[in-house]
Amino acid sequence: MAISASIIIFILVSIASFNFYVDPLCYFHCNEIKINRQTVNLYYEMGQRILAHSDAKIVVLGSSRGQSVPPKWIEKVSGLKTLNLSMGGVELWTKIAFLKLSQEKTKIKKVIWLADYFEIINEIADTKIKSTPALRAYLPSEYAATNLITKLPELIDHNTLEASFYLLGHPQNDKFDEGSGSQINYEKCQEATYQGEKTIKELRQDMGIIYESYTQKVLKPLQSEKEWNVFENQMKILSDQAVDVSIVITPYHPLFIQKLQAQFPEIYERHQKWINRITSLNLPHIKALNYFGGLQGDDGSPAYWNDGVHFTCKSAIQMLKPLL
Amino acid sequence: MLFSTYVFIFGFLPITLLGFYLIPMKRVQLGFLFVCSTVFYSYWSFKYVFCLLFTVLIDFFIARAIFNSPRQKNRKILLATSICANLFLLGFFKYYDLFSETINSIANEVGHSNNLLPIFHFVLPIGISFYTFQSMSYVIDVYRRHSTAHADLLSFAAYVTLFPHQISGPLVRHNNIIPQLKNDKTYSFHVENFWKGFCFFVFGLSKKILIADLLAAAVAPLVTNMSLISNLEAWLAILGYSMQLYFDFSGYSDMAVGLGFMLNIQFPQNFNSPYKSRSITEFWQRWHISLSSWLRDYLYISLGGNRSNGLKTYRNLLLTMVIGGLWHGANWTFAIWGLFHGLLLSIERFFSDAKNKTRPRGISHWILTFFLVNLGWIFFRAPQFSTALIWLRKIFFVTPQVSLDLASISLRHKDRFFFALALSLILALFAKNTWQIQFRSNKIFAVSTGILFSICLLYLGQESPFLYYQF
Incomplete structure (x- = not known):
């Protein structure tokens, strides 16, 4: 028993010490955003990106569903430097944190807010942002509170270990692109012959998986009145600051929506109520665009969709054209 | 609380083990174990712990009443009360929605547009399929006079709620566990x-x-x-x-x-x-042994087992396996799975009866x-x-x-x-x-x-x- 216990302690302490020293996720040694800090923490990187592009005038805030929005296309059409701060799983408070950081470091004129139903539920799944000290200042105190005990599992997690090795082997440069979607060839997206990145079979398979995940987990919880008030309040602040905000209610795939309406009518109804609340926001500088009923010309093909909820760049451009 | 989490391995388990072995008095140790097991259950849901405690209390007192009752009629009534209470609890949370969905589906087929029965989407109390069976087995054994009502309340409560087996088994028997809980050796640390x-x-x-x-x-x-x-x-x-x-x-x-x-x-x-x-027979002697032996002892044998003529034996086998299938979940696919195994077991039994001996x-x-x-x-x-x-x-x-x-x-x-x-x-x-x-x-x-x-x-x-x- 003693030998086993010694081995376990030795291995865990070694790994924890190594991970603490490298700190690939910036949980322990980063109290502020610094451009030259090496990290694989995508939230911290987003902060670095904001610092690196202090001349940005437009920010796009969204979840993974916003990652197909090409910021370079928005820049070309509007003439204004654009950052796409969309990230997978991002909810209300993360968007607000990025927004606050952007307003602190740049002179934002316009915000494109890609609204997600799940951003108004009463849970923060974004544990990484809560654990990132440099971004905690932009979260409400009750969400930002963490202590060593909650961070300890990260020190012995295999993902952190892999991240540490990765970081040591791949030093990152301090050049930051304009965020999600920067690598998208937006001209190709706009071609009539654009067919998307997936085959029809792949699209159908991925639709099946995401439908299961969304209906059983992501869309199941009820929205929170408290979080709605936070959202509404944030819109009022932006309105008072004369920042133009376009709240875009993005669609789901036509077959996804059809199935949702038939099999989960209560979830569909909740979406409708939420959309009504957004479109009823009557604030100066705040505009809502509702595409939940579908996009014109959307044939449900891989040209428009990557799966049941993630649209392609072609759809993104079509949605955002009227705004710019 | 899952066994495979940090909070269990670095939090709950060390505290429970340290407390268990450092407390000097046996009854207090047992009480501590019971409290820890209740906390373990409450970590998932505090309100449903009362279902667990209800099962413990009702079966403990019914078993005692059966043991002390000389009249067979009273014994039967008490047994029926325990079985009904346990199965009602299990059936209500686990099978009501399946039942109502099936009725509504049939009603829709014959032209009713509205649901005849409401569907509630109950949250299934975790471990209910296990602890109700474990608790019932004690009452049934006392009724059959296979056991005395040998447990005191604390031992019985600890036996039913014991956190290692609480959520997903094994389905343990009281005559295996309660004597161990009464044994002094259990309460001293043994490094082996x-x-x-x-x-x-x-x-x-x-x-x-x-x-x-x-x-x-x-x-x-x-x-x-x-x-x-x-x-x-x-x-x-x-x-x-x-x-x-x-x-x-x-x-x-x-x-x-x-x-x-x-x-x-x-x-x-x-x-x-x-x-x-x-063989499938052998499979059921090796897979989820605690459940298959429970079904054999408390369902198959209660239905008559293989005591009657050939057809009834096969009926009992099929029923036991279908019910065993449904125990796994409120979906007709589980019943089909159980029926499939029941048919295979019946076929094997038929051929082994016919040959009168088994070949390697x-x-x-x-x-x-x-x-x-x-x-x-x-x-x-x-x-x-x-x-x-x-x-x-x-x-x-x-x-x-x-x-x-x-x-x-x-x-x-x-x-x-x-x-x-x-x-x-x-x-x-x-x-x-x-x-x-x-x-x-x-x-x-x-x-x-x-x-x-x-x-x-x-x-x-x-x-x-x-x-x-x-x-």
């Missing part, structure tokens, strides 16, 4: 038991984290997209699921047994290399048994009957096109899936099971176990519930 328990726990954790979860990541999307996957992928899905289920559940059982040993309590073996079976079974029997068990898992896993039918068509290549591509398994999971599948098949079909391993106290074994445990701890970050939690 602790070491054995630790080894069981580590092996169980490895099965879950390093094999079952790797398989699950690839199998789940294959089942979700059953209509789109290839025939080869359908085969991989069923093999993957067979191994996932075995390593997940036997892993959990090993961990439960290990925790029991750490408390000087021996739980029964629940899995004995079931995929090495050479060879490799062909092993392959056939493994194949049939895998076929059964299709109904066990498929969320709907239609998915099961598609799956079967693909397995038997009765599809418009036969495809052998592997495009549906994501690249991210492919290598890990094949590695885990190969390893799991080798271990399940050829290697010793945990109960057959000699847990030596030498340095090499200690170092290996320590390294294995450390690797498991690195992978604990993603919470992944055990499959049998849903039952």
Whole structure:
């Protein structure tokens, strides 16, 4: 028993010490955003990106569903430097944190807010942002509170270990692109012959998986009145600051929506109520665009969709054209 | 609280073990164990702990009343009360929605547009299928005079709620556990038991984290997209699921047994290399042994067992297996799975009765048994009957096109899936099971176990519930 216990302690302490020293996720040694800090923490990187592009005038805030929005296309059409701060799983408070950081470091004129139903539920799944000290200042105190005990599992997690090795082997440069979607060839997206990145079979398979995940987990919880008030309040602040905000209610795939309406009518109804609340926001500088009923010309093909909820760049451009 | 989480391994378990062994008085130790087990349950849901305590109280007092009652009529009434109370609790939370959905579906078929019965989408109290059966078995044994009402309330409460087996078994018997809880030796630390328990726990954790979860990541999307996957992928899905289920559940059982040993309590073996079976009868002597023996002793025998003429025996067998199938979940696919096994058991029984002796079974029997068990898992896993039918068509290549591509398994999971599948098949079909391993106290074994445990701890970050939690 003693030998086993010694081995376990030795291995865990070694790994924890190594991970603490490298700190690939910036949980322990980063109290502020610094451009030259090496990290694989995508939230911290987003902060670095904001610092690196202090001349940005437009920010796009969204979840993974916003990652197909090409910021370079928005820049070309509007003439204004654009950052796409969309990230997978991002909810209300993360968007607000990025927004606050952007307003602190740049002179934002316009915000494109890609609204997600799940951003108004009463849970923060974004544990990484809560654990990132440099971004905690932009979260409400009750969400930002963490202590060593909650961070300890990260020190012995295999993902952190892999991240540490990765970081040591791949030093990152301090050049930051304009965020999600920067690598998208937006001209190709706009071609009539654009067919998307997936085959029809792949699209159908991925639709099946995401439908299961969304209906059983992501869309199941009820929205929170408290979080709605936070959202509404944030819109009022932006309105008072004369920042133009376009709240875009993005669609789901036509077959996804059809199935949702038939099999989960209560979830569909909740979406409708939420959309009504957004479109009823009557604030100066705040505009809502509702595409939940579908996009014109959307044939449900891989040209428009990557799966049941993630649209392609072609759809993104079509949605955002009227705004710019 | 899952066994495979940091909060359990570094929080709950050390506190419970330290408290248990440091408290000097036996009754207080037992009380502490009961409190810890209740806290363990409450971690999932505080309000449903009252269902658990209700079961404990009602069955304890009914068993005592049965034992003290001389009149057979009163004894029967009390037994019926216990069974009705337990089955009502189980039936209400677990089967009401299945029942109402079925009635509403039939009503819709005959022209009713509205639902006849409301559907409530109850949250199933965790472990209810296990603790109601465990508690009932005590009452039934007292009624049958197979046991006295030997438990005091604290021992009985501790037996039913004991945290290692509380959520997903093994289904332990009172005459196995309560004497151990009354034995003074249970309350002193024994390093050999602790070491054995630790080894069981580590092996169980490895099965879950390093094999079952790797398989699950690839199998789940294959089942979700059953209509789109290839025939080869359908085969991989069923093999993957067979191994996932075995390593997940036997892993959990090993961990439960290990925790029991750490408390000087021996739980029964629940899995004995079931995929090495050479007949379905043998399979049920090796798979989820605690459940199959419970069903045999309290359902099959109560129905008459094999005491009456041939047809009734087969009826009893079929009924027992169908009910056993439904015990696993509120879905008709589980009933079909149970019926499938019931039919196979009946066929085997018929032929063994006819021949009047059993012949040694060879490799062909092993392959056939493994194949049939895998076929059964299709109904066990498929969320709907239609998915099961598609799956079967693909397995038997009765599809418009036969495809052998592997495009549906994501690249991210492919290598890990094949590695885990190969390893799991080798271990399940050829290697010793945990109960057959000699847990030596030498340095090499200690170092290996320590390294294995450390690797498991690195992978604990993603919470992944055990499959049998849903039952």
